[in-house]
């Protein structure tokens with residue numbers, strides 16, 4: 001089993017290129033099957049979740065041609081089956097986007113219920129409510145979610161909770177429903193906008209993505225397109241906090257600074273300098289950072305996917321911080337791991353109380369999920385001594401070459417798969 005072994009203490013300095021947004025790409029890849037024409041998608045991140053989704057798509061007859069590591073050509077004219085029972089699909093959340101896409105195009109979908117990071121209960125009742133409102137019958141049988149309709153029709157749908165997944169999934173199916181659909185209380189995340197832009201580039205008629213009301217006039221046919229996925233704002237934010245926690249100076253390139261506003265605001269608040277350029281942000285942390293309070297909220301609020309990264313940074317800041325997680329109930333599992341590194345943290349319900357310490361020290365920790373895993377790597381980079389991070393398979397789901405990018409910024413980090421390699425690293429780093 002692979003691990004990261006990290007010798008902390010080096011400030012991260014230099015430039016890093018951000019990859020395409022995983023969560024946008026999942027929605028876009030699924031939506032790409034809705035045309036029989038060939039679709040080119042660029043700026044795809046080369047990460048596990050994306051590769052699993054592509055394999056699942058191949059398993060139902062989608063022709064997948066990888067042009068480069070980050071570009072893929074898809075043709076879905078020969079889809080032979082609307083039943084997706086590719087075993088590994090259970091491991092990823094984004095597989096649920098195939099339900100909306102298959103239902104929209106073929107009026108029928110059977111997909112293994114999605115899995116994903118264990119960050120709390122992750123119901124899909126809102127997705128189902130939306131599909132039903134569009135005229136589908138939805139049942140769950142033998143671990144599959146089965147949706148069928150004689151025909152899909154437009155509808156007026158109010159989402160009780162702001163949900164990224166439900167917004168994208170219902171919007172995708174409605175793009176090929178008959179008539180007009182209005183979805184209210186939508187998620188406004190950049191990836192919702194990116195999937196809408198992608199569908200529109202194939203001839204869909206979607207308006208309002210990025211606001212809380214999305215209006216869709218269904219079309220009968222979608223056509224070929226070439227599309228480039230937006231940069232990953234969570235990967236970008238992760239490197240921004242890595243710069244902050246290690247007292248570094250990092251230029252984070254290939255980003256849309258507007259998507260990073262909530263992260264930038266918090267970094268400024270805790271004492272970093274953040275300079276914005278057209279497609280880059282530079283984060284400099286010259287002195288010890290100070291405490292703050294933060295509550296996760298749907299976009300444009302502070303993202304839940306950036307909660308662990310600020311949490312570990314605040315563990316080293318002067319004073320006491322309060323972090324409130326309002327989206328997923330199980331996103332503080334990394335706090336126990338952080339405590340092993342000497343952090344002063346206490347979790348009470350959906351709140352973590354963090355009193356900054358002068359130093360963290362290396363320890364053996366496990367990544368409990370994708371973002372928390374990345375956050376523990378940040379803690380390790382800032383800590384004294386050597387840290388081993390286990391279960392990095394979670395991190396690899398969403399970060400492309402995390403170790404390589406960090407090394408290019410001066411981090412001492414190595415991916416190892418046995419004791420001998422770990423020992424070699426320890427000897428080399430002294």
Ligand code: EPZ
Pocket residue numbers: 023024026093094117119121122123124125126127128161162163164165166187304305327328370371398
């Ligand atoms: C997406 O998950 C992301 N995943 C998550 O990123 C991200 O944390 C989350 O949005 C919030 O931004 C993908 O895009 C694949 P939601 P999703 O539906 O769509 C409740 C990462 O690290 N809810 O916006 O599953 C739900 O319980 C991952 O990259 C319902 O009640 O999240 C939660 O409290 C982790 N019923 C809230 O809505 C539903 O039917 C928001 O969840 C759906 C959701």
